[in-house]
Amino acid sequence: MFAFSSPVIDYHALAPELVLAGGICVVLLVDLFLPDHRRWITGTLSGLFLLGALLPVVTLAVLGDDVRSSLSGDGVTGRYVVDNFALVLKALFLLAGYVVVLLSAHEIEEGGYYQGEYYVLLLSSVLGMVMMASSRDLVSMFVALEFLSIPAYMMAAWKKRDRKSNEAGVKYYLLGVFASAVMLYGMSLLYGVAGSTLLTDVGKAVTLEGDRAGVQVLGVVFVIIGFAFKVSAVPFHTWAPDTYEGAPTPVTAFLSVASKAAGFVGLVLLVFLAFPQARDVYRPFLWVMAALTMTIGNLVALKQKNIVRMLAYSSVSQGGFILMPLAMAFTGDAQEASLRAVVVYLIIYAATNLGAFAVIIAVSRKTRSGEISSFGGLFQYAPGLTVLMTIFLASLAGIPPLGGWYAKFGAFKAVLDAAGGWGYSIAIVGAVNAVIATAYYITVMREMWMKPVPDGDVSPIKVHGSIQAALVICGVSTLVLGVLPGLIAKVGAITDLAGSLP
């Protein structure tokens, strides 16, 4: 019979998760005892807990130079680990979560929505993302994915009386749940082949040879489809624009940055740890998806009139640029470069896109409109916001010396390292798309700098303190990462990913 032996828990390695879990309970309880006009305290508390969870991430990065398994013991060692890859992404998720708290503060308070519950869900979703960065096992990956998604479904439908917000939530929910069901079917097949849910064991078993090759191909394809929904890769992107437009704007910022990044983390772990020998299946699949995602995202973004919807399609096409190096993960000698390119791209894209949403939230508080034309003549009455928005859009377009330029540079370097027909062809598709993308970012810039103010109202915009803080964080990181990319260029070395080297 089984003799149960308790696993050894490394509390230091688990500290970020524990702080967040404690924070969720505290915010939920404190919310019960607050009078209505003091509800904003829940937001401040959530911000503090997110920063508090960042502390152990920093100490882990400074003190431990090796891989730590958060749980060790019979059958659990290596399923949930802390390595440098995990630490970098945990820091990204926590900071992105903090910026979203800053963006939400005023918006949620003013709308009269349920503040305490909102922040509890936001913290839960961030906790799921932090878990995703550490998961090295199909089960913990699935739990992390659901943990980050389920609160996000509710946040998308947060404006209860608003029909658009309902629609956004339901569309996101149905497609998200369907995608995870398909992904689970793939995972069950992978488990059947490997006899273990540990990603590295799956990696050893999935060789595409022998009499179970067909099952392996199905498993790989289904699992990738599941994550493709999460990162809104074409043709699985149909929910993204509607959800982004209908959801409250801070939630849109959160979904388009953090939720998407978590999906990519899952894809990276699968490709590098579980599918290293399945290149013949995932490479053509991801290649086609990357090319379609970039092209269709860009072409549809060109004709959008609503700024949030335009940024939604822009974020779809940015996803294509992240898929591009991932498709070439084990082609030529691109391993090192492609892992680094994905991580660096995720960090820089997060800073830039959150900044763009911060400007949109600040401007729409005055104009009460989401149309691109409402940005007309912004420079005349809000020069600071105009300059910042120009920086963020230029960074998204990849114009040097801003962060986005370095991110794109890394992605192209990785596919060129891969060489061969696959690498060069996707590089050409990417280059064409980088040019197309510039067009719609410049449209917004022209609107802000050149056009007259649509309704002639040039009273200055009052930017709330928390949004100013968010703008400073995003603006500084976009500029600094462009000028000094060395700061993050070291992260994402392949040796940082536990178990990736055979």
Added chain:
Amino acid sequence: MLINEFLLLGAVLFCIGVYGVIARKNAVLVLMSIELILNSVNINLLAFDRLHAVDTAGGNDGSVFALYIIAVAAAEVGVGLAMVLLIFRNRKTISLDDLSEMKG
């Protein structure tokens, strides 16, 4: 062991579920179809778990996985039904075809 029969049952349930999600316009029926897919996954996992219990040295990843799926599926359906209720209150219908305010 009769692994093939279990996998066949799982595959048939999966296909019925996917068909239901794509073809049904009623939100509750779509939720039921998704449950069907999740159950097909559980059948697969348990069948494989029994298979591997014979040829490997223990390890019950499959049955553990299935337990997690049952728990998470319950949470998912809880949120899903709440959302269906929400759209019914605002629109007096739960047909997914009517969810088309945003396009393009």
